[in-house]
Amino acid sequence: MSTSQLRVIWVYPDLLSTYGDQGNVLVVERRARQRGLAVERHDVRSDQPVPTSGDIYLIGGGEDRPQRLAAERLRRDGGLARAADNGAILFSVCAGYQILGHEFINDLGRREPGLGLLDVVSVRGTGERCVGDVLADIDGSLRLPPLTGFENHQGITQLGQGARPFARVRLGNGNGTGDGTEGAWSGTVFGTYMHGPVLARNPQIADLLLRLTLDVEALPPVDDRWYDALRAERMAAAQAA
Numbered sequence: 001m002s003t004s005q006l007r008v009i010w011v012y013p014d015l016l017s018t019y020g021d022q023g024n025v026l027v028v029e030r031r032a033r034q035r036g037l038a039v040e041r042h043d044v045r046s047d048q049p050v051p052t053s054g055d056i057y058l059i060g061g062g063e064d065r066p067q068r069l070a071a072e073r074l075r076r077d078g079g080l081a082r083a084a085d086n087g088a089i090l091f092s093v094c095a096g097y098q099i100l101g102h103e104f105i106n107d108l109g110r111r112e113p114g115l116g117l118l119d120v121v122s123v124r125g126t127g128e129r130c131v132g133d134v135l136a137d138i139d140g141s142l143r144l145p146p147l148t149g150f151e152n153h154q155g156i157t158q159l160g161q162g163a164r165p166f167a168r169v170r171l172g173n174g175n176g177t178g179d180g181t182e183g184a185w186s187g188t189v190f191g192t193y194m195h196g197p198v199l200a201r202n203p204q205i206a207d208l209l210l211r212l213t214l215d216v217e218a219l220p221p222v223d224d225r226w227y228d229a230l231r232a233e234r235m236a237a238a239q240a241a
């Protein structure tokens, strides 16, 4: 942690925040405060520089045009890439995930460069849009319970050698490549297609981000009964569908 306060940066809420992705910021803040950590939150609009001194950066999803604008501005600004180089934790959702990769197809049908912070490439799927509930098992090395979420994307994301799948789907499309992978991660950079918001549905992922920031194996437990009940309900609903 760079200071005694945990610095949480929400990147481009004006462009990238669909399907309740704002909730991810609220959950990280809450989970940190429940452990007695002081949190300083910065919402960085797309006309502002991205500070490089954050501990955790959250990036949400977006429609195709805002996604292109966000990629252009993030490339020009350079702050997010510098923060990642400094070892900051980046957690990205859907359009944000695609932007962290090498490239994606933009709203004009052209290849748009991403930030190259994750070894993934996204193309536009030619089939039906991937929409619906997702159930997935998160990479075992991260020691997290099953992931539940909601996906809504046309993009399909292929992982390179330098990225590991974040999860493997039991239900839903995830990366849409047909190989069962969902999202990607490498070091302290994470990407997922899960909305929901994903951290409200899976707060143990927020705890993972906090553990990585603090460089600790475990955090003091908090009452997760409500979240566990929600996960069980969503898993049952998804399996019944």
Ligand code: GLN
Pocket: 018, 060, 061, 062, 063, 064, 067, 093, 094, 095, 096, 152, 153, 154, 155, 156
């Ligand atoms: N525009 C992107 C796609 O459709 C991302 C959508 C999203 O963030 N929900 O693939």
